[in-house]
Amino acid sequence: xxxxxxxxxxxxxxxxxxxxxxxxxxxxxxxxQDKVNQAPAFLKDAPVVLNVASLDSQVNxxxxxxxxxxxxxxxxxxxxxxxxxxxxxIGQAGLPLLSEGKEQKQSAGAxxxxxxxxxxxxxxxxxxxxxxxxxxxxxxxxxxIVTNSVSAGAELIADGNIHIYGMMRGRALAGAGxxxxxxxxxxxLSAELVSVAxxxxxxxxxxxxxxxxxxxxxxxxxxxxxxxxx
Numbered sequence: 418x419x420x421x422x423x424x425x426x427x428x429x430x431x432x433x434x435x436x437x438x439x440x441x442x443x444x445x446x447x448x449x450q451d452k453v454n455q456a457p458a459f460l461k462d463a464p465v466v467l468n469v470a471s472l473d474s475q476v477n478x479x480x481x482x483x484x485x486x487x488x489x490x491x492x493x494x495x496x497x498x499x500x501x502x503x504x505x506x507i508g509q510a511g512l513p514l515l516s517e518g519k520e521q522k523q524s525a526g527a528x529x530x531x532x533x534x535x536x537x538x539x540x541x542x543x544x545x546x547x548x549x550x551x552x553x554x555x556x557x558x559x560x561x562i563v564t565n566s567v568s569a570g571a572e573l574i575a576d577g578n579i580h581i582y583g584m585m586r587g588r589a590l591a592g593a594g595x596x597x598x599x600x601x602x603x604x605x606l607s608a609e610l611v612s613v614a615x616x617x618x619x620x621x622x623x624x625x626x627x628x629x630x631x632x633x634x635x636x637x638x639x640x641x642x643x644x645x646x647x
Contacts, residue, residue, distance in 0.1 A: 433460075433615060434496065434595075435485070436468040440476040442484035449488045455619060465490050466515060469507075470497030478506045541577075548573065548587065558594070569609060578602065590617075591634075600635040602646055616641045 439445055453460045467485070469476075485492060494515040498504050504514060542556040544563045550570030554561065561575035564582045571587035573579055576594035581603045592599030592614035599613055607629050610619050613636050624643060631646040 433463060434466045434468050435490070436471070436497075437481070438471045440472060440481075442477060442480040445481065446484035446487060449485060449490065453488050453490070455622075461489055463490055464493045467492055467495045468497040469495055469503065470499060472498075472503065473500045474502035474506065476503070478503070478510060482510060482512075542575075547583075550587075555593075575599075581605075588612075597636050597639075600633060602633050604631045604646070605629055606632040611641070613641060 435449070437445060439448075465485075482492065492512060494513045495507050496515045498507060498514055507514060541560045541562055542554075544554060544561070545565060547565045548554060548563060548567040548571040550568045553572040553574065554563075556575035556577065556579075558576050560577035560580070561573055562580045562582070563573065566583040567573060567581055567585045567587040567589075569586040573581070573587065573589045574593050575591050576596065576599075577591070578599050579589050579591040579601045581589065581601075584605045584607065585603045586607050586609065588610040589601050589603070589608055590610075590612040591601045592612075595614055597614040601611055601613060606623065606627060608620065608623065610617055611623070611634055612618075613634060616636060616639070618641055627643050627645070632643055633646040634641060634643050636642070
């Protein structure tokens with residue numbers, strides 16, 4: 418029996434979302450280039466989604482797209498677009514318009530609120546074994562607890578909080594779904610990269626007095642902050 422030439426399967430991927438708050442392509446390009454220069458291993462050739470909720474059709478979309486591509490980032494879609502002319506321009510550029518999870522589609526007429534949905538409780542994902550280099554663990558819609566060491570080159574991703582009760586040398590990305598109240602708790606912090614809801618530090622940005630120590634990371638006034646974990 419011959420094998421089918423293609424197979425369609427559902428899957429999920431964690432993508433960085435770039436929120437554009439400036440209409441000048443040169444300003445955006447320089448800001449993105451600065452971010453790429455800070456973490457080239459994390460952002461080089463990275464696929465990204467652009468959120469254009471703050472932009473309208475007055476922006477020069479062709480130049481904006483070229484400016485972002487010049488930093489090495491690959492645009493895979495656009496979200497948050499509410500300006501109809503801009504939607505058409507983006508569509509003509511061949512980019513898909515995406516809806517983020519928290520966006521709600523509204524009809525042209527009266528808006529009828531959807532009835533509340535009772536969601537089943539989500540169990541925290543617990544990893545008891547060492548996380549080796551090259552491994553990626555994703556805790557979808559829940560917290561992630563690792564009770565062992567995490568090697569350099571390993572990656573922990575969670576839509577909720579991340580707890581590491583061991584040596585942490587890899588990458589930890591909490592709040593991957595955009596929840597800015599998430600935190601990272603670590604008993605021995607020597608990470609390559611830490612991120613909460615897209616705000617990140619690479620190893621060189623972690624304050625020296627916290628390196629190798631029990632630490633807690635969270636967002637405060639929109640910026641990543643760190644304190645001793647008591």
